[in-house]
Amino acid sequence: MKKRIFLAGIAGAGLLGGLGFLAYAWHPAIADITPPAASSFSAEQVERGRIVAAEGYCAECHTRTDLGGGPEFAGDYQMKTPFGAIYTSNITPDPQTGIGKWSEEAFRRAMHRGISRDGGNLIPAFPYDHFTKMTDQDISDLYAYMMTRPAVHLTHRPNELPFPLNIRLLQAGWKLLFFKQGVYQPDPTHDALWNRGAYLAEGVAHCGSCHTPRNLMGAEKSGSTYDGAVVDGWIAPPLNANNPTPTTWNxxxxxxxxxxxxxxxxxxxxxxxxxxxxxxxxxxxxxxxHAIAHYFAFVDNAAxxxxxxxxxxxxxxxxxxxxxxxxxxxxxxxxxxxxxxxxxxxxxxxxxxxxxxxxxxxxxxxxxxxxxxxxxxxxxxxxxxxxxxxxxxxxxxxxxxxxxxxxxxxxxxxxxxxxxxxxxxxxxxxxxxxxxxxxxxxx
Structure with a gap:
């Protein structure tokens, strides 16, 4: 009898845990919208968004480079990972294959929380663990810029991830372990230039994505920030005091x-x-x-x-x-x-x-x-x-x-x-x- 009660307790705890995980992992879809007219965004906001896109290198990962190349921001860029190839999304305002039907709310949720408009959990090859630090204003400006780009009808190739990594619901498990949501908070012990550099480097520019080694789950190793890593057959060198060059990166x-x-x-x-x-x-x-340089000169102890x-x-x-x-x-x-x-x-x-x-x-x-x-x-x-x-x-x-x-x-x-x-x-x-x-x- 005691054994059955014990087993029933374990089963009940497992069931509750599973239900709790489902509650955490499931997200509702956000209703689609009619693509907004480019004229609905001011030229000033679009220019600010262009700067954000450049500082986040958006075109680099959202533009196909194989198969003869592809239109800017239309996606289908092949990202080779230890788990299989991932093909990036079309982020032009095309209503069918891009983000034309995405509201700003949906766009912000993807950037801050790694959740697609349809409620699916995004694969963390999209560095939302860095983009979560971005301010609402920067995301709003970026949305304005992307929605004023030429719409391109292009569907990306299917990702080549094995089971069960291809199940979007289970991506929430990665978030539970490694994702910390939250906009960057300025450090009052440093000046405005340092904080601007830290915000850019740790947020939109996601420098750690290439310059921090990753664990077996593909997350940046805790305690090894900016220690250097292998990227596309090259070594992205350390950006901290572990950089071995004899003269300082001042x-x-x-x-x-x-x-x-x-x-x-x-x-x-x-x-x-x-x-x-x-x-x-x-x-x-x-x-x-200058702000990014100022920040990393501090990180590598240049003084x-x-x-x-x-x-x-x-x-x-x-x-x-x-x-x-x-x-x-x-x-x-x-x-x-x-x-x-x-x-x-x-x-x-x-x-x-x-x-x-x-x-x-x-x-x-x-x-x-x-x-x-x-x-x-x-x-x-x-x-x-x-x-x-x-x-x-x-x-x-x-x-x-x-x-x-x-x-x-x-x-x-x-x-x-x-x-x-x-x-x-x-x-x-x-x-x-x-x-x-x-x-x-x-x-």
């Missing part, structure tokens, strides 16, 4: 990098980071970029770390100096001179603009040679890095063994860190992530 360097795509002492923006300065942050008010910058710069310039008038004996140095030194040679006292100093670059100081290999294989187009400066792809010119030799040479001559391991194997792995690049291509 506020000026951060601003130059975020605004122009190149920082004098750290190099150029490439890979998934390249569109951030070139396509987006170069189009927003300078004061907002303290910068005390050693002068010595680190002097050492780096000495390490990178190459006397081209004397014959080179080291075969790896010969390879470097033939492939790289013509562009990456610098002399004291500081690196030349457009000539990234590898001794100061994240690519050589990270735990893995990933970013170095990606830069070698892909190169940089005129639209990446510094405007008009091109680095050719060495995909066809250098073998995996050649890249391994270059990586070993640069690591031992340009850093004070232990050598990387399995370099040729890792070169082959990096090559496998890059589409074949035609001979004589500059990218």
């Amino acid at each position: 506020e000026d360097e951060l601003y130059a990098y975020l605004r122009n795509g190149v920082a004098p002492l750290h190099g150029s923006a490439g890979g998934p980071m390249s569109p951030v300065p070139h396509r987006f942050l170069s189009t927003v008010p300078e004061e907002d970029v 303290v770390r910068a005390k050693h910058d002068k010595d680190a710069l002097a050492l780096a310039m000495n390490q990178s100096s190459v006397d081209l008038t004397h014959p080179v004996v080291d075969p790896d140095a010969k390879l470097y001179q033939g492939a790289c030194a013509g562009c990456h040679y610098n002399s004291a006292p500081t690196p030349a603009s457009g000539r990234p100093e590898l001794a100061l670059n994240n690519a050589l100081w990270l735990d893995e040679p990933t970013n170095l290999y990606q830069a070698i294989l892909r190169g940089f187009t005129a639209e990446e890095g510094q405007a008009g400066v091109v680095m050719p792809s060495f995909y066809n010119a250098l073998s995996d063994k050649d890249m391994a030799r270059l990586a070993a040479y640069l690591r031992r001559t340009r850093t004070t860190l232990p050598p990387w391991t399995d370099l040729e194997k890792k070169a082959a792995a990096a090559r496998a992530t890059v589409e074949t690049i035609p001979v004589n291509s500059s990218h």
Whole structure:
């Protein structure tokens, strides 16, 4: 009898728990609307919304890049995740395939709570865990901007998530574990510039989505904020004091990098980071970029770390100096001179603009040679890095063994860190992530 009562109690508790979860996970649909006329929004609000969209890089994830590309904001961008491919939504005001029938209330609920207009829980590849921090005004402005874009009729491909991850109701379990809802609250111990930067970085710009490692459930690891992570085959480096570069990412360097795509002492923006300065942050008010730079200079403890910058710069310039008038004996140095030194040679006292100093670059100081290999294989187009400066792809010119030799040479001559391991194997792995690049291509 006692056993039956015990089991009945467990079953009852399970039933109540299940009902409680359903109550938490289920959300009503919000009635659709007739798409609002573009003229119903003021030009000032639409412009403010454009800035919010640029600071959130909305077009980057909501514009298809494979299959020949697609219209801006029409979705169907393939996001590769450890759980399967996810295809982004059409956020143009098309009534059938986009958000034309979404009210501002529905739009705000999606941004703040990760719930679609029909009541379904959104997959957290959409970073509502950051967008929840946005103010109602910014969301209202963003809504105005999106509703005044050209409507595009385009249905995204079905997501490729396995059972049970494809059940939207169960996405609420992820929220229970990892989602904290709430608009950003200013920190009274910091000034307005710091708080503006924190709001942008932690909210609409969702910097942690790329620069924070994730756990097995795909959530950002608690206690590891801005520690760096792997994104699309590249390493998004740490943005905090764990960043290994010998010279500090101070506020000026951060601003130059975020605004122009190149920082004098750290190099150029490439890979998934390249569109951030070139396509987006170069189009927003300078004061907002300054605010983000100000915030991250605090996060990486720049004021303290910068005390050693002068010595680190002097050492780096000495390490990178190459006397081209004397014959080179080291075969790896010969390879470097033939492939790289013509562009990456610098002399004291500081690196030349457009000539990234590898001794100061994240690519050589990270735990893995990933970013170095990606830069070698892909190169940089005129639209990446510094405007008009091109680095050719060495995909066809250098073998995996050649890249391994270059990586070993640069690591031992340009850093004070232990050598990387399995370099040729890792070169082959990096090559496998890059589409074949035609001979004589500059990218």
